[in-house]
Amino acid sequence: SNKISELYAKKHKKDKKFFSNLSGNEGTCPICAGAGYIEYGDDYHKSTRIECRECEGTGFNKILKKYNIKGCSIFVVFNMTLDEAVEFFADIDKNISQVCAAASEIMLGHLHIGQPTSTLSGGENIRIKIMKASRSIAKVIGVDEPFKGLSNLEINAVANFLDRIREKERTLLVIDHTSG
Numbered sequence: 001s002n003k004i005s006e007l008y009a010k011k012h013k014k015d016k017k018f019f020s021n022l023s024g025n026e027g028t029c030p031i032c033a034g035a036g037y038i039e040y041g042d043d044y045h046k047s048t049r050i051e052c053r054e055c056e057g058t059g060f061n062k063i064l065k066k067y068n069i070k071g072c073s074i075f076v077v078f079n080m081t082l083d084e085a086v087e088f089f090a091d092i093d094k095n096i097s098q099v100c101a102a103a104s105e106i107m108l109g110h111l112h113i114g115q116p117t118s119t120l121s122g123g124e125n126i127r128i129k130i131m132k133a134s135r136s137i138a139k140v141i142g143v144d145e146p147f148k149g150l151s152n153l154e155i156n157a158v159a160n161f162l163d164r165i166r167e168k169e170r171t172l173l174v175i176d177h178t179s180g
Contacts, residue, residue, distance in 0.1 A: 001078070001114065003096055008074055012067050019067075019074055021059035027074075029055035029062070036116065058114055078114030085113055102131055107157045123149040127158060134161070140171040147176075 005019040005027070017025040021034040028034040032052035036059040041047030051057040058078045065073045069092065080088060082103040089097040103109060106127045117125070126146055133141045146162065147155045166172050 003093065004074065004077060004113070007093060007096075008064075008067060008069060011069055014067075019060075019064060021055075021061075027061050027064055029059050031055065032059065034059040036114075078112070080113050081109060082111050082113065083109035099131070099135075102134070102161075103128075105157060106131065106161045107154050121149065123154065127154075130158065130161065134165050138170070140173060141165065142173040142175065144175045145177060146174060 002020075006016050008014075008019040009016040012019075015026070018027050020027045021036075022028065023034050025034075029036075029052060031054040032038055035052070036055060036057040037049040037051055039047050039049050052059075054062060056075060056079075058075050060074055060078070062075075065075055067073060069077075070088065072088070077085070077088070082100045085100040086097050086104060086109075089100065100109075103111065108124060108127055108131075111120070111124065117128075120128070126144075126148065130143055130146060133143070143162070146158050150158065162172055162174070
């Protein structure tokens, strides 16, 4: 998301903070302070989160809707799935497109760019960690239970992805906690 904010800032000759939904930045929604939701309740009672209507759950100030890249505001981009983003960014930023394509390879293409990590399943979080590790310069990568909670189709996709990392002369240390 940081790279996307930088793209919009560069295109529209604005400071990166203008396109950032991080708390305290110019691009932050004034109603939810960038959270994307309003929380009702307190610590003693069950609280409820309602999507912020002002920013449509993106955490962005709605003034950013008038700034577009290829006809899409940052609001639209943050609601794109990673599968959709591969094509959108193909001729704008190859790096973002490649990251989204890698996510699609390990069956994360259904996730939205602006989706909070708190909404991800354990299996989705593990796959994101594997992706991040694959992009690091580390020669040895440790992966704890990469197949936990995944379907056979997802396991196959992750195994193939891990194999491609290994083919790049990197060492994988895969830990599995199943007893046998």
